[in-house]
Amino acid sequence: MTNEHPPHALLVMDPAKFAVQFQEPQLRRLRGLVELGEPLVTGDLDAPHVRRRLREVEVLVTSWGCPPLTAERLADAPRLRAIFHCAGTVRGFVTDEIWRRGILVTNAADENAVPVAEFTLAAIIFAGKKAPFLAQDARRHRQNWSYAARRGELSNRGRTIGVVGFSRVGRRVVDRLRGLEVEILVADPYADPAGVSDAGARLVPLPELLPRSDVLTLHVPALPATRHLIGAAELALLPDGATVINTARGAVLDTAALERECARGRLDAILDVTDPEPLPATSPLYDLPNVMITPHVAGSLGSETRRMSESALDELERYLSGRPPRAAVTADEFKVSA
Numbered sequence: 001m002t003n004e005h006p007p008h009a010l011l012v013m014d015p016a017k018f019a020v021q022f023q024e025p026q027l028r029r030l031r032g033l034v035e036l037g038e039p040l041v042t043g044d045l046d047a048p049h050v051r052r053r054l055r056e057v058e059v060l061v062t063s064w065g066c067p068p069l070t071a072e073r074l075a076d077a078p079r080l081r082a083i084f085h086c087a088g089t090v091r092g093f094v095t096d097e098i099w100r101r102g103i104l105v106t107n108a109a110d111e112n113a114v115p116v117a118e119f120t121l122a123a124i125i126f127a128g129k130k131a132p133f134l135a136q137d138a139r140r141h142r143q144n145w146s147y148a149a150r151r152g153e154l155s156n157r158g159r160t161i162g163v164v165g166f167s168r169v170g171r172r173v174v175d176r177l178r179g180l181e182v183e184i185l186v187a188d189p190y191a192d193p194a195g196v197s198d199a200g201a202r203l204v205p206l207p208e209l210l211p212r213s214d215v216l217t218l219h220v221p222a223l224p225a226t227r228h229l230i231g232a233a234e235l236a237l238l239p240d241g242a243t244v245i246n247t248a249r250g251a252v253l254d255t256a257a258l259e260r261e262c263a264r265g266r267l268d269a270i271l272d273v274t275d276p277e278p279l280p281a282t283s284p285l286y287d288l289p290n291v292m293i294t295p296h297v298a299g300s301l302g303s304e305t306r307r308m309s310e311s312a313l314d315e316l317e318r319y320l321s322g323r324p325p326r327a328a329v330t331a332d333e334f335k336v337s338a
Contacts, residue, residue, distance in 0.1 A: 007058035007320075008079075009034035010050075011041040013086070014065025020302065021063055021086055021309045029313055033320060034059055043067065051076045059319075061312060063087045063305075071097040082319050084312040088112035088299070090329055099331040106315040106327045108308035110168055112300045117172035119298035120217055120247050123270045124177070127215045127243035128156030132292035133268060152241050157181045162213030163201065164230070165248065166191035170219035174199045185209045188220075210237035215245060222249035232257035235267065243268040247298040250275030255283075262288050272298040 009030070011018060018041045022030070030036070042050050043065045054077040060066075063086040067073070074080065074097050082104040083090075090107050098105060126132055130151040141147040148154065159182045163170050166188040177184050177200075184201035187209040196203040210216070216238060220226045231254040235244070238261075246253050250273040261267040268290040277296065285291045300308055315325050 006033065006035045007081075008056045009036060009059040009061060010039075010053060010057045011061045011063075012043070012045065012066045013041060013061075013063035014043050015041055017064045017305070021305045023306065026306060026309045026313065030061070030316075033313070033316055045069075045073050045076075055079070058082070059084065059316065061086065061316070062090075062093065063308075066093045068093050069095055069098055071095070074098070074101065082106075082316075084315050084319075085329075086305070086309045086312040088308075090334070094329070094334065099334075104319065104325065105329045106312065106325045107329050108311040108327065110327060111308045111311045113168040113172055114307065115300050115304050116169045116247050116298045117176060119272065120169065120173050120219075120245060121176040123245045123247070123272075124161060124173075124215050124217060125156055125180075127245065127268070127270060128159055129154045130268070132270060133290045136289045159183070159214040160185060160212050162187065162209040162216045163219060164188070164206065164209070164216065165219035165221075166196055166199075166203075167219045167221070169247070171199060173217060173219065174201045177201075185212060206234070207237065210234055211239060213238060213242055215243045217245040218248045218252055220248055220252050222251045226252050228252070228254040228257075230254065232260075235261050238267060240266050241268070243270060245270045246274075247272045249273055250277050255279070255285075259284050262291050265290060272296055 037053060039050060039053065044050060045054070045067055056079060057077055058079050058081050060080065060083045062083055080103055085105065085107040088107060088109040090105055094105060134148055134151060137147050161177055161182050161184050163173055163184060163186045166186050170186070174184055174186065186196045186201045186203050187206040188203070191203055193203045218230065220229060229252045235257050244253070244258065244267055253275065255275050258269060262269050263284055270292045272294045273296055274293065279285060285293060311327070315327060318325055
């Protein structure tokens with residue numbers, strides 16, 4: 001869409017997230033593209049002054065903290081044509097009314113996948129050396145480092161890495177793993193075998209992947225069909241000493257089943273997401289020496305979030321010049337994406 005006058009825009013997100021994602025370079029660029037008014041940013045679409053502002057808005061720039069865009073709220077925005085999301089999933093605020101009205105929606109999921117893949121690669125390498133678990137052992141064994149031998153072979157060479165989900169993150173993990181001397185197996189019923197092969201991996205069914213994986217890393221969205229995708233039966237197929245890594249969504253992994261396997265010492269785990277999140281204080285996973293838990297930090301944080309803001313501004317520029325978006329979210333994709 002080409003405009004003689006810049007369109008009116010409103011940023012809808014948690015003000016604290018705005019302060020991180022939109023510093024002076026991003027604000028300067030935004031001011032050069034659209035007309036900004038008062039309020040500049042809001043997390044409350046129901047306040048009377050915000051509802052009045054919505055009547056002239058053509059563009060929303062959203063991020064974490066955007067409330068659901070219900071039919072009632074959208075009724076206050078008759079000119080709204082496009083939503084540019086400065087984060088990954090839009091599942092928390094996009095409603096059917098948006099698709100009914102044909103409003104353009106884009107996201108920055110590709111950019112958010114970058115730090116998740118980086119974190120996952122580090123977790124895989126640490127899993128090969130059992131580094132997170134040896135670090136816990138060191139607190140108890142301070143005089144003699146022979147305890148390392150009890151963790152088995154400490155090596156990444158010749159390992160088999162099982163990647164469940166050839167998603168945005170899964171593909172990037174595969175790409176980064178190509179620098180290691182490992183075999184990469186992928187399980188994903190929707191993936192193209194040729195595409196997986198070109199990426200340097202091999203597509204196999206999940207039951208074949210599991211017993212061969214020294215490290216299992218999960219990269220599937222949280223959907224009804226993927227809830228507990230990795231449950232007791234699947235975990236039982238993993239070889240003794242395997243490490244389960246989850247940087248996707250907690251619900252794709254059966255927490256109770258994982259607790260049992262890790263408590264026995266048969267499997268290790270590196271978890272950046274859990275179900276529920278956070279885990280109950282009584283969960284045995286907190287105290288097990290073969291489990292590492294981080295508080296959902298693999299995704300974009302701090303300066304990494306500005307990569308997503310820049311991506312949203314790229315999409316806004318494309319919209320204003322009449323070029324097609326690069327990261328549009330469609331109604332069909334919305335049903336199966338994270």
